[in-house]
Amino acid sequence: MGKKGFYSNWMMYPAILIFVVFFIIPNISGFYLAFTDWNVYFIDDMRLVGFDNFQKLFIDNIFWISLKNTLFFVFVTVMAKNIIGFIMALLVSKASKFNTYLRTVMFLPVMISGIVISIIFLSIYNPETGLINTFLRSIGLGALAKGWLIDSKFAMSSIAAMEIWQWSGFNMVIFIAGLQSIPHNFYEAASIDGATWFQKIRYITVPLMIQSFTMTFVFSIISGFKVFAQVYGTTNGGPNDSTQVMATFLFRSFARGQYGYSAAVGIVFMLVITLFSALFLVFLRKKEIEY
């Protein structure tokens, strides 16, 4: 059959048109805007200013703080979400009514917008009457009660904990799908050879689930770098810029009307995310095995 004639390229054009106008053109023109002084006061009058924006960015102390905070957030949440999600998956992967209940409950927070979660956690982290400090005091650990979001030493970790609480269930669901795809006879063979539970996890489960790990790692890395609502809704970068992350830093300069400068921030932001995700993707893809 005349395949070339049958499959009409016209069917791709609506999607391509939208994508070109609202994704490709903005991303390419970002490279131009980053070299201009475009701002809200002279919105129709932008001039090229060379590397000025980047120079200003790299000597901005808060930019480096936000980069450091973002990397900290990515590292902590990626590790915790994957480890906790994996353990949860191991514990609830068998089909039973109780496990179905557990899965449903643990996945539920994923459905809620980050900004709503932030508002809920503002009350949970409340220093006087919040759930966490009340609980600590009730078991006699009142000394550990903190101003979780107010104390600049703990604010970033508290926001990370919130993200871990919300998204571990997502990784769990992906791991459960991965676990269920491993042929059962692998474990039976290992049992005959006298492998312990831990050895089975180490030498069968983990290697055969690399594809799931690739996905959860890349997802968590990308969403970690893009973190915004969780910070915006709780501390909005404070106290003293101690929780400033890349996305809130970008929004701050946008809200101040420094569009050219913000475009430069956006470019650096995009390069950091793309570089890290690509590195991990290549690294983990190599570890995948056929069976």
Add this chain to the structure above:
Amino acid sequence: MKKLKMILPKLIMFLMSIMFIAPIWMVAVNSIKSKAEANLLGMAFPKDGIIHLINYFKVIEQGGILRSFMNGLIESTFSVVIIVLAASSCAYILARRKGKIYNIIFYTFIMGLIIPVAFIPTYLVLNKLNLVNTYAGLIFIFTTYGLPSAIFLYTGFVKTIPRELDEAALLDGCNCFRAFFSIILPLLKPVTVTISILSFIGAWNDTQIPLFFASGDHWALPLSVYNFYGAHEKSWNLVFADVIIIILPLVIIYMIGQKYIVSGMTAGAVKG
């Protein structure tokens, strides 16, 4: 000993599930208390024995709930319709035709999954098209960032549908458009449901896109809680009632569509 080994994991999991439920319970129970009692953020039922449903009426009256709800409904529904139609037809061609150019197009779309929204230049484009702070502008941006995952899922699914169906349609005198809309698209129904739910939730829950490209009168429910909290910081009973109203539609979608949500999120995570 053996019994302990059986029960211990279950006990751990039960305690863990409490960690996930406790915050939601705290929100729910305090949303029906008086202001003074709710501000103590306790876990118990209201001490005065009264269910203060008036909190909910107050929120509906003051919070502009209906407006935000309609905003979200308009923006999410239109985005979903455009995503489903544009992505499925595009994926059909991408899955069927071979050649370098189709690979390049496919991977360009996939890049949209990784690269963050280029807020500033997108703002410029919307500004030039007079779409800043409009429903159409938001719908186009939600659509743009919903397309990549939809095309990824659709392309994978179309590949599992035999080409013989296309050939049969051709013999019956159908052109490509008719073959797609009357034969292929109905077969894509399971993945269409998944994509619809995921894109709907994605647009509904997004924080940054409405914040950058529109003002409060175009925000959906989740972002409206931020303004509401700002105005009622000292009344947790009202804030929590607002939160419950906001998460209720999503909990309902979740309960109905759980199977589809999970299947969409795990696609690509296992060897197929």
